[in-house]
Amino acid sequence: MTAIAKAMTDDEIKAAAEYFAAIPSTPWIRVVETATVAKTRIAGGMFVPLDGAETEPIGARIIEVPEHPDRTDLRDPRSGFVAYAPVGSIKRGEALVMTGGGRTLACGTCHGTDLKGLGPVPGLAGRSPSYQVRQLYDMKAGTRRGLWSDLMKAVVANLTDDDFVAIGAYLASK
Numbered sequence: 496m497t498a499i500a501k502a503m504t505d506d507e508i509k510a511a512a513e514y515f516a517a518i519p520s521t522p523w524i525r526v527v528e529t530a531t532v533a534k535t536r537i538a539g540g541m542f543v544p545l546d547g548a549e550t551e552p553i554g555a556r557i558i559e560v561p562e563h564p565d566r567t568d569l570r571d572p573r574s575g576f577v578a579y580a581p582v583g584s585i586k587r588g589e590a591l592v593m594t595g596g597g598r599t600l601a602c603g604t605c606h607g608t609d610l611k612g613l614g615p616v617p618g619l620a621g622r623s624p625s626y627q628v629r630q631l632y633d634m635k636a637g638t639r640r641g642l643w644s645d646l647m648k649a650v651v652a653n654l655t656d657d658d659f660v661a662i663g664a665y666l667a668s669k
C-alpha cells in the first residue's frame with residue numbers, strides 16, 4: 496500500500512476519497528444477543544464456527560464471525576458479519592454511549608449525535624465491535640498514542656472490559 500500511496504498525486508488521493516465517500520454504506524454487522532455461541536477456531540484472521548454443533552457460554556465476550564465463511568474467504572463485499580454479544584449488552588451500551596451513565600462522557604459530543612463522525616473525529620456507528628473494543632482497550636492501556644488519542648483518556652478511564660463489550664455491541668447495532 497505504501498508504494499501505491501506514494502505514487503499518487505494529491506488530486507488523485509482527493510478523487511479517490513470522494514469516490515469512496517459517495518458509495519452508500521450497507522449494513523455489514525448484525526448483532527445477536529445470546530447466552531451461548533458456537534465454538535470457534537481462528538482461520539484467515541477471523542473466528543470461524545467449528546463444523547460440529549458444539550456450543551459454549553459466551554461469557555464476557557463478543558464473538559464476531561462471517562455470515563458465510565466461504566463467501567468471506569472470496570472477499571465477497573456483500574457478505575457481512577454477525578457479532579454475538581452477551582444478553583443485555585445493547586441496552587447497557589446504549590446508556591453508556593448516550594449519557595455516559597455518570598462514569599464517562601456522552602460519545603456524541605465529539606463523535607457526532609448520529610455517531611457517524613464529526614470533522615476529524617471518527618465515526619463509530621455500525622463498525623466492527625472487535626475493532627472498536629480493541630481500540631478502547633488500547634486507549635485505556637495507553638498503547639494507542641495518536642495525535643488526538645488524549646481526548647479519549649478521560650472517556651475510558653472509569654470503564655471496565657464489560658463496559659467495552661456493551662459499548663461495542665451497541666455501536667455495531669447502530
Ligand code: HEC
Nearest residue numbers: 599600601602605616617627630641643644646647650662
Ligand atoms: C472529548 C471528545 C471525545 C469523546 C467524549 C469521546 N471520544 Fe472517542 N475519540 C475521540 C477522538 C479525538 C478520537 C480519535 C483518537 C485518535 O486519533 O487516536 C476518538 C476515537 C475513538 C475510537 C477509535 C475509533 C477508530 O476509528 O479507531 C473509539 C472506538 C471511540 N473513540 C469510542 C468512543 C466512545 C464509545 C465514547 C463514549 C463512551 C467516546 N469515544 C467519546 C474523541 C472523543
